[in-house]
Amino acid sequence: MTRYSAFAIAREAFRDHLGWRRAWASPEPRAAYDVVVIGAGGHGLATAYYLARNHGITDVAVLEKGWLGGGNTGRNTTIIRSNYLQDPSAAIYEKARSLYETLSQELNYNIMFSPRGVMMLAQTEHEVRGYRRTAAANALQGVETEWIGPERVKALCPIINIHGPRYPVLGALWQPRGGTARHDAVAWGYARACSRMGIHIIQNCAVTAIRSRDGVVTGVETTRGAIACRKLAIVVAGHSGVLAGMAGFRLPIESTALQALVSEPVKPCMDVVVMANTVHGYMSQSDKGEMVIGGGADGRNDYSQRGSFHHVEETVRALIETFPILSRLKMLRWWGGIVDMTGDRSPILSKTPLGNCFVNCGWGTGGFKAIPGSGWAMAELVARGEPGPLAAPFSMTRFREGRFIDESVAAGVAH
Amino acid sequence: MLLLTCPYCGIAAEETELAPGGAAHLTRAGPEASDAAFDAYLFLRDNPKGPHLERWRHAMGCGKWFLAARDTVTHEVYGTYPAQTREPPAEVVARIRARHPGWSWRSAG
Numbered sequence: 001m002t003r004y005s006a007f008a009i010a011r012e013a014f015r016d017h018l019g020w021r022r023a024w025a026s027p028e029p030r031a032a033y034d035v036v037v038i039g040a041g042g043h044g045l046a047t048a049y050y051l052a053r054n055h056g057i058t059d060v061a062v063l064e065k066g067w068l069g070g071g072n073t074g075r076n077t078t079i080i081r082s083n084y085l086q087d088p089s090a091a092i093y094e095k096a097r098s099l100y101e102t103l104s105q106e107l108n109y110n111i112m113f114s115p116r117g118v119m120m121l122a123q124t125e126h127e128v129r130g131y132r133r134t135a136a137a138n139a140l141q142g143v144e145t146e147w148i149g150p151e152r153v154k155a156l157c158p159i160i161n162i163h164g165p166r167y168p169v170l171g172a173l174w175q176p177r178g179g180t181a182r183h184d185a186v187a188w189g190y191a192r193a194c195s196r197m198g199i200h201i202i203q204n205c206a207v208t209a210i211r212s213r214d215g216v217v218t219g220v221e222t223t224r225g226a227i228a229c230r231k232l233a234i235v236v237a238g239h240s241g242v243l244a245g246m247a248g249f250r251l252p253i254e255s256t257a258l259q260a261l262v263s264e265p266v267k268p269c270m271d272v273v274v275m276a277n278t279v280h281g282y283m284s285q286s287d288k289g290e291m292v293i294g295g296g297a298d299g300r301n302d303y304s305q306r307g308s309f310h311h312v313e314e315t316v317r318a319l320i321e322t323f324p325i326l327s328r329l330k331m332l333r334w335w336g337g338i339v340d341m342t343g344d345r346s347p348i349l350s351k352t353p354l355g356n357c358f359v360n361c362g363w364g365t366g367g368f369k370a371i372p373g374s375g376w377a378m379a380e381l382v383a384r385g386e387p388g389p390l391a392a393p394f395s396m397t398r399f400r401e402g403r404f405i406d407e408s409v410a411a412g413v414a415h
Numbered sequence: 416m417l418l419l420t421c422p423y424c425g426i427a428a429e430e431t432e433l434a435p436g437g438a439a440h441l442t443r444a445g446p447e448a449s450d451a452a453f454d455a456y457l458f459l460r461d462n463p464k465g466p467h468l469e470r471w472r473h474a475m476g477c478g479k480w481f482l483a484a485r486d487t488v489t490h491e492v493y494g495t496y497p498a499q500t501r502e503p504p505a506e507v508v509a510r511i512r513a514r515h516p517g518w519s520w521r522s523a524g
Contacts, residue, residue, distance in 0.1 A: 241462030252458035254437065255487075299435040300417075303464045303487045309416060310431050343458055400454040 004108050023109075023188060024068075024195035029202050029224055033061045035382060036220060036229035038207050038243060040064030042073040042183075043360055043367065044235035045190035045201075046375020047382065052197040054376070055383035060199045061229075063222060065206035069187030072237050075305075075337035076368040077260050077282065077294040079273050081118040081178035083145045085134045086405050088393035089346060090141040095390060096373030100181060103372060109189030111181045112287070116272055118178030119153060121160075121322070123167035123278040131173035145175045157272050159325045166321060167278055180273060180284055186371055210246040216355035217247070232357045233382050238303065238338025240361035249353045251361065252342055252399050258297040258365050259307030259336040261316075263329040265289030279318030291329065293319060297339055297365055307336040339364050343399065345408035349377055349391040358382050359396065417490060422497050424477040436470030439482045440502065440520075464488060466511045466518055468503055471495075484511060 002008055002021055012019050035051060037044045040062045051057040064070075080100055082093035099106075100113050122128045131147060138145040150162045153172045162169035191201055202224065209221035210232065219228035234243045238255045265288050275282035280296045295315025298308050312334065320327050341364045342348060348362040360378045363370055377390035387395065393405060417430040437460075444456040467487045472480050482500060484493035484507045491514070494507035503511075503520055511518050 239464070241460070242464050245461075250455075250459040250461065252460065254460050254462050255464075300485075301438075301462065301467050301469065301487045302490075304490060308430060399458040400450055 004110075023192040024201055026203065027200050029061060029063075029200065029205065029222070029227055031226070032219070032228035033200070034059035034229065035231045035233065036060070036227060037062045037233045037235055038220070039071075039234070039236040040068045040187075040191070040201055040203065041071045041235070041237065042069065042187050042190065042371035043237070043363070043374045043378070044233070045069075045187055045194060046371050047233055047235055047360065047378040048194050048199050048375075049190045049197075050375045050379035051383060052194065052199060054379055057383055058198045060194075061227065062194065062199065062201045063205045063207060063220070063227070064201070064203045065223075067203055068191055068201065069184055072337040072339065072367055073187045073371075074184055075260065075335055076183055077284065077292050078180040078183045078368060079118065079178070079275075079282065079284065079294075080113070080181055080369040081175050081273075082143050082369070083118070083120065083134060083138055083173055083175045083178070084407060085137050086346075086407060087137075087141060088405050089407055090138065090143050092347075092373045092377060092390045092394075093370055094141070094143050094373075095376060096370045097178065099372035099376065101177075103181075103186070103189070107189035107193045109185060109192055111185040111189050113179065113181040115177045115179040116284075117156065117174065117176045118273040118275065119148070119156065119172040119174045120275045120277060121153070121169050122171045122173070123169060123276060125170070127278060128170050131171070134173055143175075144177055145173055148172050148174045157270055157274055159269050159323055160274065161322055161324050167276075169322070178273065183368055186368075190375075207243065207246070210243070210248075210354075210357070212248075212354055212357075217357040230356065231382055231385075233360065233378060234357065235360045235378065237340050237361060237363065237367065240340050240359065244352075244359065247352065247354045247357055251348070251359070251396065253340045253348070253362055254301055255303055255338050255340055256297045256300065257302040257304065257307040257336045258294070258339045259312060259334065260292065260294045261312065261331050261334040262286065262290040262292050263326070264332050266291070266329065269325065274322075276318065276322055279322065281315045281319040281322075283319060283323065290332065291326065297341065303338055305336045305338055339367075341365075343408075344404040344406045346405035347374070347394055348396045349374070349381055349387065349394040350396040351381070351385075351387075352396065356385070417485075417492075419471060419483050419485075419492060420495050421473045421476060421479070422481050422495050423479045424473065426473075426476055428473055428476055432473065432475040434472045434474040436472055436480065439468040439470045466493065466515060468520070470498065486514070
């Protein structure tokens, strides 16, 4: 496979760019694999990548019912941060953020990681206390964040209206090494690296049943035939409940729609990511100049990948108050994804009641930022059959045992 | 916008008048129940792709809780009925089965 480099671009420029090859192969599925990963989104591909890279397991197939990275990996607002309150969250999200720092070099694929800084606005006294506490927790966890006042907020992001009227900006939790990355490129980069190591990525291959014998998984039925496997990893986000049903257990998860939208492109006016959790909107500016906007998830169960109109209205209405500059912008595109929400808004990386079947889900509204760390921890869980230190707190039995990792209260609403 | 007819006041309420309340017909585990039963009641959900029996409150209207059968893929509403109901009415089940032959309501959870 061609290594991407400045030299490769120069070489291809001299031969009409005829030498570029497909970034990943599309092989026919074999009858059996050591490990089958269901879901070729960021988390599934990262799981496969780290299975090969960290554990030497390359007899792996990644099955995708649609196209690679076409689910939530291609539908998010690309924000990367790790300023969580609880220790297990900070550990896995900071692992992910730190892997993002060098992911382009590692994968030899430009994921356009842009550590432009993420600020979470405090617009009530309650939030001020909450974020000051988070900043203190982050200092103990080794996550670089700081509490900044409203003048610094205005200096970092001049288009903010910090004076209200309803919700004046009282300060912010600032993570200077948070930022954004090119979401599709993360999936494509992992896919290319997986393919290079001999992992099979099989698209348009929906799993229709999960086979087991004596309580241990033996394989899957798919729209492209039966595939046997020794271990199975379910990494399907919004459809986790459907796959869990096939495997014969239930999850503490409900699927709802979360939507995002982008404006027409405008000149550069904002070089940080801003999250306003009280009014429930978050925004950054893409390299193309579009304002990328996200808001709250719908409250009802939903598999339709389309959110409700009134949530868009609420999000935009809230952001216009904080960013009056937006009020004349036209919105270009609008889409939804199906997010898998747990009760404590923390993910599940866990063994399941079915032997040799593992599940990675529950990332809810904040999965993109976690992709490298999630894949790292999931690969360890699948390879060893037992969770490592990153995954152990996120067992699906934590609800029954009362070990919540409660980010729904701690981190505000938006993730 | 999603419209649900409140079975108490008869108004075809817009979604903004309503507050969603999650899955319906859960078996409430009592003090003597096992850990597994509490786990099922408090946390585990069917989360179906298709017909879903769910609770709603007519929050900006009469304020009462009611139940609805709604499809989570198409948003088709198969019917609404009062919350004081242990299982979905026959006509609602019939409407669901017209779309999803063989659909059965899981009574265990």
